[in-house]
Amino acid sequence: MIIPVLASICVLILTIWFYIKNTLSYWSRRGVIQIENKHFWSRELFGTTIRDKYQYGKSLNQKYIGTYIFSSPVFFPIHPPLIKNVIQHDFSHFRGHGNYNEPKDILSMHLFNVEGEIWKNLRVKLTPTFTSGKIKMMFETLLEKTHGLEKVVGDYADRKAACDIKDVLGRFTTDVIGSCAFGIECNSLEEPDNDFRCYGKKVFERAPSRLFYVIFIPHWILMASDFKFHGKEVTDFFTNLVKSTIKYRQDNNIVRKDFLQLLIQNDSVTVDEIIAQCFVFFLAGFETSSTAMTFALFELASNQHIQKKLREEIEEVLKKFNGNLTYDAVIEMKYLDMVVNETLRKFPPAASIPRVCSKRYKVPDSDLVIEKGVRVQIPVWGLHMDPEYYPDPEVFNPENFSEENRNKRPDFTFLPFGEGPRMCIGMRFGLLQTKVGLISLIRNFHFTLNEKTKTPLEMERGSIVLVAKGDIWLNVKRI
Numbered sequence: 498m499i500i501p502v503l504a505s506i507c508v509l510i511l512t513i514w515f516y517i518k519n520t521l522s523y524w525s526r527r528g529v530i531q532i533e534n535k536h537f538w539s540r541e542l543f544g545t546t547i548r549d550k551y552q553y554g555k556s557l558n559q560k561y562i563g564t565y566i567f568s569s570p571v572f573f574p575i576h577p578p579l580i581k582n583v584i585q586h587d588f589s590h591f592r593g594h595g596n597y598n599e600p601k602d603i604l605s606m607h608l609f610n611v612e613g614e615i616w617k618n619l620r621v622k623l624t625p626t627f628t629s630g631k632i633k634m635m636f637e638t639l640l641e642k643t644h645g646l647e648k649v650v651g652d653y654a655d656r657k658a659a660c661d662i663k664d665v666l667g668r669f670t671t672d673v674i675g676s677c678a679f680g681i682e683c684n685s686l687e688e689p690d691n692d693f694r695c696y697g698k699k700v701f702e703r704a705p706s707r708l709f710y711v712i713f714i715p716h717w718i719l720m721a722s723d724f725k726f727h728g729k730e731v732t733d734f735f736t737n738l739v740k741s742t743i744k745y746r747q748d749n750n751i752v753r754k755d756f757l758q759l760l761i762q763n764d765s766v767t768v769d770e771i772i773a774q775c776f777v778f779f780l781a782g783f784e785t786s787s788t789a790m791t792f793a794l795f796e797l798a799s800n801q802h803i804q805k806k807l808r809e810e811i812e813e814v815l816k817k818f819n820g821n822l823t824y825d826a827v828i829e830m831k832y833l834d835m836v837v838n839e840t841l842r843k844f845p846p847a848a849s850i851p852r853v854c855s856k857r858y859k860v861p862d863s864d865l866v867i868e869k870g871v872r873v874q875i876p877v878w879g880l881h882m883d884p885e886y887y888p889d890p891e892v893f894n895p896e897n898f899s900e901e902n903r904n905k906r907p908d909f910t911f912l913p914f915g916e917g918p919r920m921c922i923g924m925r926f927g928l929l930q931t932k933v934g935l936i937s938l939i940r941n942f943h944f945t946l947n948e949k950t951k952t953p954l955e956m957e958r959g960s961i962v963l964v965a966k967g968d969i970w971l972n973v974k975r976i
């Protein structure tokens with residue numbers, strides 16, 4: 498009796514072992530240099546390893562390498578012209594992000610997740626919402642939120658207390674997006690523990706475990722059990738919030754200058770679609786911009802001469818506009834633009850950009866064929882830290898974005914917002930929000946690094962957006 502049982506266990510173990518060996522040799526069997534995650538179950542899907550993998554492939558003079566997420570093969574292009582093909586020129590072969598989306602799970606049906614014709618139609622409907630004219634309309638709201646920001650940071654200055662800048666800026670961008678996407682005044686700057694911010698934080702905290710479910714459990718089982726990617730509580734909160742705001746506006750004939758209004762006015766967008774899009778504006782809009790501002794302030798506090806030069810530009814331009822911060826004044830600040838770009842180079846909030854092959858693709862000048870369903874990772878952070886494109890990549894140098902230096906670089910070596918038809922739809926708004934926040938702070942306060950900040954900064958592994966390990970603490974003085 499015992500022998501057949503032991504034999505069956507051995508056969509099972511051997512079968513699993515062969516299966517894993519076979520799947521993890523997908524690339525080497527195709528003659529592609531491959532790099533494996535340290536462990537089969539590794540959570541290091543994002544962040545630091547993107548840079549390591551890029552450097553490994555580049556050191557071997559490869560235009561691409563192969564890698565894995567769990568046991569699934571991932572194509573990893575390194576050469577900028579090939580990256581251009583994948584995300585722009587041959588976009589019809591790589592149309593999706595490869596993310597979970599299920600119509601029964603309303604919040605999952607947003608622009609970042611959906612694919613194919615649904616994505617194409619939605620992108621066409623949403624594009625007019627993000628023109629510079631529409632973004633300009635929201636400038637007043639942005640400006641209004643800087644008053645709260647200045648008050649909170651001013652309080653740290655008066656108390657001479659170290660300021661956890663990421664937390665403060667997260668509250669600022671939550672207030673901005675809360676107002677522009679959901680039409681609500683959530684006042685996170687004044688009340689850090691309000692519902693909106695708490696539910697917002699929950700969205701990010703739970704993402705990794707939910708990702709595990711949608712990768713390993715068939716979706717029909719998930720749907721049968723009424724699975725919600727962001728959890729039922731979060732889904733209900735955001736759904737009810739949008740529905741009640743729409744009803745309130747309609748009942749009281751209220752018209753506001755925000756994204757929600759633009760979506761309500763667009764007859765071709767359904768209420769469920771509005772809910773999902775407001776949600777993605779929040780997801781994609783608050784953490785990315787607050788992270789960018791946090792890293793910018795870290796660098797400005799560490800490089801006093803750059804902070805001084807930036808402040809001089811801000812003061813000079815504002816003088817021309819009679820001390821008023823206007824949309825046009827922001828556009829005139831060229832050095833600010835260089836500082837923000839350099840921040841997004843050194844710390845791109847999205848360290849890599851995902852794609853999935855939607856149609857068989859023959860890689861140009863090679864025999865390799867990418868099969869439908871294979872995932873792709875565009876190594877944004879690897880490109881940004883490559884000394885071939887950015888000499889001394891560890892040094893924070895806004896001059897990397899002078900006109901002259903920009904022109905020297907090949908295309909597709911600076912991708913903080915992606916590129917091609919699927920690039921970030923909220924880029925203009927994200928940049929504006931980041932710049933307005935920085936202007937309001939640099940204009941009013943002087944920043945130095947507090948000794949509680951651990952330098953050199955180390956990045957958190959396994960995080961979707963690039964985040965520093967530990968918080969960033971600054972000393973603040975009024976000007």
Ligand code: HEM
Pocket residue numbers: 584608609610620777778779781782783785786789845846847850851912913914915916917918919920921922923924926927928931
């Ligand atoms: C500094 C701020 C931001 C950064 C660095 C950033 C970065 C990105 C990146 C890398 C992508 C993927 C692009 C690709 O696949 O090629 C993306 C997509 C997207 N972003 Fe942003 N983003 C920012 C701000 C925003 C804001 C403020 C919003 C909305 C209000 C937004 C909404 C979106 C949406 C909806 C998509 C999906 C587009 C699609 O799939 O068609 N982003 N963003």
